[in-house]
Amino acid sequence: MKEREKARELILTHGTNSPFEIAAQKNIVVLYEDLGKNIWGYFTCTNRIPCIHINNRLNYMRALFTGAHELAHGILHPSINTPFLRRNTLFSVDKLERQANRFAIHLLIGLKEPEAGETRQQFLFRCGIPELFHDFY
């Protein structure tokens, strides 16, 4: 199933497109930690407890995107402890990372549609997606 349909299905199931509300409903722990300058977040599943780790140095928009990206790993790749989402993820050719980024974008877009005259960039900003990831749309 494509990432877009998966994201929409998740939104309809949980009644929200907030990665943090969905994580709470699915009993996925969200932890904020100082992960240094280069790491945005990562996903782990230890003793069957899924956990999203987010760098507490990120601004809100980046933390939200990281939450959506790591939630994507939890949904799409639940048994894999994912590699870190690094600053240079934009250039990553890793299949799991690309899937997680596409899923995150469609989750944050939710059921919103571009308005007349709105550019792709304006639309994606309105949905809370950092520019670094616009090419995954």
Ligand SMILES: [Zn+2]
């Ligand atoms: Zn990732």
